[in-house]
Amino acid sequence: MDLTAHGLGGQQDLPISLGLAVAGAVAALIVSFTVLALAWRRPRYAATDGHPVPAALDRLLSYPAFPIALRLLGMVVFLYTVTVAVFGVEQIINPFFGIVYVWLWVGIVPMSLLFGPFYKAISPVRTINMLFARAAGGVPDEGLYRYPERLGYWPAALGIFAFVRLELVSRSSTELSSVRLW
Numbered sequence: 001m002d003l004t005a006h007g008l009g010g011q012q013d014l015p016i017s018l019g020l021a022v023a024g025a026v027a028a029l030i031v032s033f034t035v036l037a038l039a040w041r042r043p044r045y046a047a048t049d050g051h052p053v054p055a056a057l058d059r060l061l062s063y064p065a066f067p068i069a070l071r072l073l074g075m076v077v078f079l080y081t082v083t084v085a086v087f088g089v090e091q092i093i094n095p096f097f098g099i100v101y102v103w104l105w106v107g108i109v110p111m112s113l114l115f116g117p118f119y120k121a122i123s124p125v126r127t128i129n130m131l132f133a134r135a136a137g138g139v140p141d142e143g144l145y146r147y148p149e150r151l152g153y154w155p156a157a158l159g160i161f162a163f164v165r166l167e168l169v170s171r172s173s174t175e176l177s178s179v180r181l182w
Contacts, residue, residue: 022169067121070121070122071121071122071126071127071130073122074121074122074123074124074127075124075127077099077122077124078124080095080099081096081099084096084099085176085179085180086180088176089176090175090176090177091176092174094176096176096179096180097174097176097179100179100182101167105163105167126140129143162182163182166178166179166182
């Protein structure tokens with residue numbers, strides 16, 4: 001098996017020029033999303049009610065301290081991430097790269113598929129917002145400002161685009177300062 005054909009070492013390992021690789025990737029994205037937009041105009045999968053979870057798991061998930069434990073876990077991971085990002089060594093062995101590229105980029109998707117809105121349950125941003133809202137006498141779900149409906153999901157899409165660009169295109173994707181800035 002020839003591993004050089006897979007571009008495992010980054011853009012410098014590709015057997016074609018960077019310009020052709022980017023053009024091919026852009027063309028593939030445009031074609032695939034155009035086909036998706038034109039061919040899939042209505043839902044094709046039936047909504048299911050799912051299956052009941054075992055009684056012991058239901059009791060655990062219904063316990064009032066469970067969401068608090070998840071929020072606490074999210075804050076501990078967040079504080080650890082900030083610590084290794086700020087005080088960690090500027091080398092690829094810094095755990096910050098693994099947290100960002102593996103946990104946040106790859107790990108949350110399967111966790112969400114298995115457990116539902118997993119990140120919503122452990123999000124440190126939601127926890128900090130809840131603490132500030134309670135201290136100020138506000139309602140955590142409302143916030144100070146109403147999110148403009150016209151923006152929709154565009155900020156999230158731009159954030160994903162920026163992250164993908166950092167990981168796959170940027171020459172500084174393994175530099176702590178670049179990943180920290182993102």
